[in-house]
Amino acid sequence: MNQSILRLTRELADIQKSHDLSLAVACRDQDIRSIKALIVGPPETPYEFGFFEFSMKFPKEYPGKAPTVNALTTNGGRCRFNPNIYAGGKVCLSILGTWRGERGEEWSSAQGLESILISIQSLMSSNPYENEPGYEAANTPHDKDNQKAYVLKIRHETLRISIIQRLEEYIGLKPDGTYIVRQAEEGEGSESDPQYVEEGGVYFFEPFKDLCKRKFLWYYDTYLASIEAEKEKVTENQVFVRMPFEMSGGNSMGNTMDGKFGYNELDRRIKNIRKALDEEAMKWGPEGMLSLKNEEGVAANLQRQFEQTKNYFKENDSVPLDLDLEDKNPFIWQVHYFGRPMTNLDGGLFNFTLRFSVRFPEEQPRVQFNTPMFHHKINKDGIPAYFPRKPEDVRSHIEGVVNVLEEEDPAYDPRTQINIDASKLYWGTKEERREYNKQFRRAVQRSIEYA
Structure with missing residues (x-):
């Protein structure tokens, strides 16, 4: 196999195995040089x-030669999300050869897939205006006003385009809250494949659809x-301030970020999206029963x-929990976790549900606590931020949730x-941590009421 292909295969696998919360990569099996x-x-x-997508084309000479990188989250070429990320998709980075840099900043074979993505991510700073050449020389009071105005409109468009618009497209939801009526036509992929999304009767490769849905819920x-x-x-309805470096093109799709708040x-x-995702997960149970039939x-x-996992926890006393199926449906698991004695969980009984799609494991389960929780890694709706070791193994999902509950000294990760x-x-x-522990223990004590 070509050394370039071997290296790309290894780099893809390294990122995919790392469970990185900020980066995700994917490609079709038949075209590993074209990466999303x-x-x-x-x-x-x-x-x-926000969810920012890029396409990457790796040449046969890689890693001797840099890939071509294009930004895809541009609202159809109408939005420039950064001084160095253009509305047309161009990404200006010295390591890509798309921007003149200092000596030593050019591409080398030591660079790779992950380092490119980290370099792009570094552009997404708290003050992206400073990425514009000449920023330091022009740091005037007017310039400072522009910096604030630029941050304001980037935040608005991050929410509108990279999150709301993206999720609406994945769900098939119109801005008015009604659903798009889909009619499958001949095209790439299929409606049943969670890695494809339909547009105009044609299905496009969208490998991050399920990931974005789950992170949206987080x-x-x-x-x-x-x-x-x-x-x-x-x-x-306040109009966005146009920055000095933003330019209008010869048509309506200029290299700007225009609009209004x-x-x-x-x-x-965004509330309609949340409602639609809840409805989607509730449909998985009936779809699962039909699959079972x-x-x-x-x-x-x-x-x-289910049978293997139930037996495992029954024989393994180190994890105090029990499992049931809701209405004998293998697509809806009910987990009952008993708080360990001599811990902050002592005396608690916590119930959470795993709902599975008929497209599992490509579409991962939706996990939600039925017991009201007060925990920094479980949001107000009971959705936990957890990590399964093996996404295809349901026991790994359960153990990931239990690890969130039992973790005693977690590293800070916003x-x-x-x-x-x-x-x-x-x-x-220290006083606030004591208040946290008090509210956490109160939730534990009340958990038995919801058993």
Whole structure:
């Protein structure tokens, strides 16, 4: 096999195995040189938890020669998300040879897939205006006003385009909250494949569809909080300020970020997305029963995994939990976890549900606590930020959720702090940590009421 292909294969596998919360990569089996990448916007920046997609074309000479990289999250070529990420898709980086850099910043074979993505991610800073050449020389009071205005409109368009618009397309939801009527025609992929999305009767390769849906549910409270905070900084329908480096093209698709603020509309649309995702997961149960009736392989797989997992936890006393199927449906698992004695969980009984799609494991389960929780890694709707070791193994999902509950000394990672109120207390002062523990114990004591 070509050395270039071997290296790309290894680099893809390394990122996919790392469970990185900020980066994801995928390609079709028959075309490993054409890679799609997703960068989740860094916390505490105007890009926070947005979904930014890129296409990467690797030449046969790789790693001796740099790939071609294009931004795909541009609202159809109408939005420039950064001084160095153009509306037309161009990404200006010295390591890609698309921007003149200092000596030593050019491409070398030591660079690779991950380093390219990290370099692009570094452009998504808290003050992206500084990426514009000449920024330091022109740091005037007027320039500082532009910096603030630039951050304001990037945050709005991150929410509108990279999150709301993307999820609406994945779900088939119109901005008014009604669904698009899909009519399958001859094209690439199929409606039953979660890695494809339909547009105009043709199915396009969209490998991050399920990932974005699950991360949207993680960060839903953060999105709502951001909308509430940002709407106080602007007036409704206020026009975006055009930056000195933004240029209009010869047509309506210039290299700019034009528009106006409409947070009331974004609030309505993002709530419609959440409702649609809940409805989607609720449909999985009936679809699963039909799959079971038709003796399909996914139903047999989940039934077998349930029996094996139940026996494992029954024989393994180290993890105090029990399992049931809801209405004997292998697509809906009920987990009952008993808090360990002599821990903060002592005396608690916690119930959570795993709902499976008939497209499992390509479409991962939706996990939600039925017991009201107060935990920095479980949001207000009971959705946990957890990691399965093996996405195809349901036991790994359960163990991942249990690890969230039992973790005693976690490393701080703002990407997993999905309960805003609990996180502020947990990572605050000693007094705030004591208040967190008090509210956590109160939730544990009340958990028996919901058993």
